[in-house]
Amino acid sequence: MPFLRCTSKLLADIDDLPSKESDASKESPVSPLGDWYGHLFTIDRRKCLMFINEPTLFVCPIFDVRKADYRDIAPLFRKVLAWALRETQFPEDDVAWILNLHEDLAIGRTVNRSTVALSVAV
Numbered sequence: 001m002p003f004l005r006c007t008s009k010l011l012a013d014i015d016d017l018p019s020k021e022s023d024a025s026k027e028s029p030v031s032p033l034g035d036w037y038g039h040l041f042t043i044d045r046r047k048c049l050m051f052i053n054e055p056t057l058f059v060c061p062i063f064d065v066r067k068a069d070y071r072d073i074a075p076l077f078r079k080v081l082a083w084a085l086r087e088t089q090f091p092e093d094d095v096a097w098i099l100n101l102h103e104d105l106a107i108g109r110t111v112n113r114s115t116v117a118l119s120v121a122v
Contacts (some may be wrong), residue, residue, distance in 0.1 A: 002031035002101060003108045004051070004077055010040040011109065014073045031101055037110060038073065051077055054112060060084040074105045 006014070034055040041048055043063070049070060051060040060080045070076050078099060085095045 001104055001106050002033065003035040003106045004038055004073065005035055005108045005110045005112070006038040006073070007040065007110055010038050010049070010070075010073075011107075013040060013067055014071055014107075033098065033101060035108075035112075036077070037112065038077070040070075049076075049080070051080060058084070073107065077105065078102055 034053060037052045037054060039050045039052070041050070046064045047066070048061065048063045049065055050062075052058070060077075060083075062076070062080045065076075081102065082095060082099055085098060086092075090098075
């Protein structure tokens, strides 16, 4: 099961509660694509989100979002992921396979600060 690991700032704004990593990791295998990291930041007083894949550093940004747009973070993540994959011209079969892997997405806290630091640097 893939994890969407969110910064504390993002977790404070969303409705999804973090999953218990220990229980989830025992029940299901690790995703072949690794975990994702979500980061909330502002540009010109506009909220923005950046989702970064831990092993590949593939970035899925979304700009000028309202809190109501990301209160339920999992569907928004899948929508942004699909958009980013299609924009980078992934074959549609690959997009469908990747999105299928992310149907059951667990929400968790960040465990790798370097991914968060990367999102700030971008």
